[in-house]
Amino acid sequence: MPLDRHTIADWLRKATYVAEEVYSAPYRSAIARAKRDEDDLFMLMVFSEMMGVPNPASYYTLELQPLLLERFHDWHKRMGMEHSPLDHFKCC
Amino acid sequence: MNAIMLMVVGLGGLALGYIFYSRFIAEKIYQLDPDFRTPAHEFKDGVDYVPTNRLVLWGHHFTSVAGAAPIVGPAVAVIWGWGPAFVWVILGTIFFAGIHDFGAIWASTRNKAKSMGALTGDVVSARARSIFMIVIFLVLLMVNAVFAVVISNLLIAYPSAVLAVWGTIIVASIIGVIIYQQYTSLPLVTVVGVLSLYLMVGMGPVVPFEFPEMVGPLSNSATWILILFAYAFIASLLPVWVLLQPRDYINGIQLFIALGVLYGAVLLTGPTVVAPMFNTDVPAGTPSLIPLLFVTIACGAISGFHGLVASGTTSKQINRETDARFVGYFGSVGEGTLALATIIAASAGFATLGDWQAIYTSFGAGGVEAFVAGGARIISQGWGMSEEVAATLLAVMACLFAGTTMDTGIRLQRYIFQEWGQIYNIGWMRRNLPATVLAVGACLLLAFGAGGAEGAGGMLIWPLFGTTNQLLAGLTLLVITVILIHKGRPIIYTLAPLLFLLVMTIFALLVQLRTFFEAGDWFLFAVDVLVLVAAILVALECAASLRRHSAEVRRQS
Numbered sequence: 001m002p003l004d005r006h007t008i009a010d011w012l013r014k015a016t017y018v019a020e021e022v023y024s025a026p027y028r029s030a031i032a033r034a035k036r037d038e039d040d041l042f043m044l045m046v047f048s049e050m051m052g053v054p055n056p057a058s059y060y061t062l063e064l065q066p067l068l069l070e071r072f073h074d075w076h077k078r079m080g081m082e083h084s085p086l087d088h089f090k091c092c
Numbered sequence: 093m094n095a096i097m098l099m100v101v102g103l104g105g106l107a108l109g110y111i112f113y114s115r116f117i118a119e120k121i122y123q124l125d126p127d128f129r130t131p132a133h134e135f136k137d138g139v140d141y142v143p144t145n146r147l148v149l150w151g152h153h154f155t156s157v158a159g160a161a162p163i164v165g166p167a168v169a170v171i172w173g174w175g176p177a178f179v180w181v182i183l184g185t186i187f188f189a190g191i192h193d194f195g196a197i198w199a200s201t202r203n204k205a206k207s208m209g210a211l212t213g214d215v216v217s218a219r220a221r222s223i224f225m226i227v228i229f230l231v232l233l234m235v236n237a238v239f240a241v242v243i244s245n246l247l248i249a250y251p252s253a254v255l256a257v258w259g260t261i262i263v264a265s266i267i268g269v270i271i272y273q274q275y276t277s278l279p280l281v282t283v284v285g286v287l288s289l290y291l292m293v294g295m296g297p298v299v300p301f302e303f304p305e306m307v308g309p310l311s312n313s314a315t316w317i318l319i320l321f322a323y324a325f326i327a328s329l330l331p332v333w334v335l336l337q338p339r340d341y342i343n344g345i346q347l348f349i350a351l352g353v354l355y356g357a358v359l360l361t362g363p364t365v366v367a368p369m370f371n372t373d374v375p376a377g378t379p380s381l382i383p384l385l386f387v388t389i390a391c392g393a394i395s396g397f398h399g400l401v402a403s404g405t406t407s408k409q410i411n412r413e414t415d416a417r418f419v420g421y422f423g424s425v426g427e428g429t430l431a432l433a434t435i436i437a438a439s440a441g442f443a444t445l446g447d448w449q450a451i452y453t454s455f456g457a458g459g460v461e462a463f464v465a466g467g468a469r470i471i472s473q474g475w476g477m478s479e480e481v482a483a484t485l486l487a488v489m490a491c492l493f494a495g496t497t498m499d500t501g502i503r504l505q506r507y508i509f510q511e512w513g514q515i516y517n518i519g520w521m522r523r524n525l526p527a528t529v530l531a532v533g534a535c536l537l538l539a540f541g542a543g544g545a546e547g548a549g550g551m552l553i554w555p556l557f558g559t560t561n562q563l564l565a566g567l568t569l570l571v572i573t574v575i576l577i578h579k580g581r582p583i584i585y586t587l588a589p590l591l592f593l594l595v596m597t598i599f600a601l602l603v604q605l606r607t608f609f610e611a612g613d614w615f616l617f618a619v620d621v622l623v624l625v626a627a628i629l630v631a632l633e634c635a636a637s638l639r640r641h642s643a644e645v646r647r648q649s
Binding site: 025033 | 138139140142144145147148149151152156271277278279282331332333336337338340341344405408409
């Protein structure tokens with residue numbers, strides 16, 4: 001096969017793919033878990049006022065609530081609450 | 093004899109083992125099914141469960157299991173002559189390690205990718221699970237203590253390695269940040285990172301660093317050990333992407349380069365093996381070959397540590413069940429080649445038998461320094477680089493391996509303390525910082541208690557580390573055997589290695605118990621008793637569960 005620009009670009013693409021897999025595969029879960037921990041803290045910031053925990057930033061976080069609703073169910077389950085902790089807000 | 097002969101026979105044996113024996117095991121015993129839906133597909137979540145290319149997975153598995161242990165063990169064991177070490181590494185890899193690693197991946201894949209600890213609880217018994225936890229704790233304790241001693245000895249013997257060993261940590265964290273922030277692409281960073289590592293290796297002999305004999309009240313080895321644990325303490329608390337991830341990556345690449353350089357040099361020079369095949373003139377105080385050989389070489393012949401990697405991460409990423417053979421068995425073969433390279437370096441890298449005997453003056457004295465010295469001579473003759481640079485290269489390689497294992501080891505040790513905090517409801521123990529302090533403290537106690545402050549003294553715990561590692565392997569083999577009993581398949585291929593390991597480890601522990609008693613080394617005597625109790629528990633558990641499960645199967649049929 002002649003060694004043209006496309007072949008080299010193709011090799012480079014493959015090398016990048018393999019290198020990235022080798023780099024990230026072993027630590028994917030550890031990093032995702034750490035990210036989830038940070039996200040959980042953020043969820044607490046956003047929903048704390050609704051659960052009676054005063055939060056000075058609640059005025060600003062209020063508008064984030066609809067955006068995070070999708071994650072709410074997974075979050076409260078992860079935090080050890082079988083059902084939604086909010087009376088007026090039932091997801092399960 | 094020429095070392096090329098050793099290399100060809102060894103590599104040939106491993107290749108035959110992979111081609112024939114592992115195929116037989118895959119088809120007849122584990123009965124791999126290409127259509128089986130692996131956990132990576134069944135629970136695919138892009139995080140833990142990701143179907144991964146088998147070459148990538150093999151690379152990951154191999155580099156996670158190949159640490160400094162397959163270098164230290166065989167290098168120490170060459171004291172009995174190269175013959176026994178060679179035979180045990182090759183046969184061990186073919187009939188023990190390959191079956192063990194391959195089986196651990198298979199067993200875990202067939203059971204929703206559960207970890208070996210959880211599997212022991214599910215398949216064997218809850219009691220076996222508790223024993224498993226205790227053995228893991230002991231293995232980690234020993235591995236961290238002994239590797240701190242290994243690195244400290246190397247840094248003292250090769251002051252030229254200090255720059256690259258610590259410089260790599262800085263380079264790795266720069267790479268970590270660059271990749272995490274996505275500043276540039278990985279191949280470029282890889283090339284620059286690896287080049288800077290070798291630049292530091294080259295510069296090492298120009299800027300050596302060594303502590304004076306005494307640093308205040310501490311000896312130089314005690315100082316290095318304290319610095320190493322201080323580093324491991326910080327490293328294990330950092331997020332993995334800062335240091336651990338890039339360090340492992342560079343380490344993996346470096347492993348392939350070093351293996352290539354070493355085997356290439358052997359081929360180019362064809363050095364003569366000067367060490368005797370059987371050393372009939374062993375230094376005074378060397379323990380008997382049987383059973384100590386089988387615990388001195390753990391990694392490189394069989395190691396329980398691999399089961400943790402195989403069932404912890406590898407099994408969650410297996411794309412097709414048939415890949416388990418390549419990833420698991422060939423992963424062990426990879427480690428066998430590293431152990432073989434060590435045997436060649438430590439037996440053929442010396443000009444005369446006298447030079448060799450001057451290094452192997454007592455049990456545990458040769459070790460990794462013999463590998464570095466011997467390997468450096470072969471490399472310098474083969475590739476024409478200065479012997480000092482070659483020695484730095486190998487010393488750095490061994491230190492980096494031991495260092496990454498320590499990072500991970502301390503982290504895992506912390507998890508165990510945290511889990512105990514959870515089980516026994518001790519609030520403070522669940523937090524990162526106090527749990528890490530406990531982990532580091534326990535390892536430091538062992539390193540100093542075993543005489544690490546006096547340099548080579550610390551290597552006395554090496555066979556004890558091998559023993560606990562073999563016990564862990566025994567538990568994994570037990571799990572695989574019990575699964576095979578329930579499936580009604582032949583168990584001899586896993587039961588025979590299991591019985592061999594149990595007999596040898598208990599025998600070795602008794603021999604060492606006597607040695608420590610006679611030497612009046614009460615600290616190591618106590619550690620030995622602790623491991624012996626664990627070993628007896630493992631043996632009893634094996635006997636009881638094998639009988640129980642066989643009876644269960646008979647009743648059902």
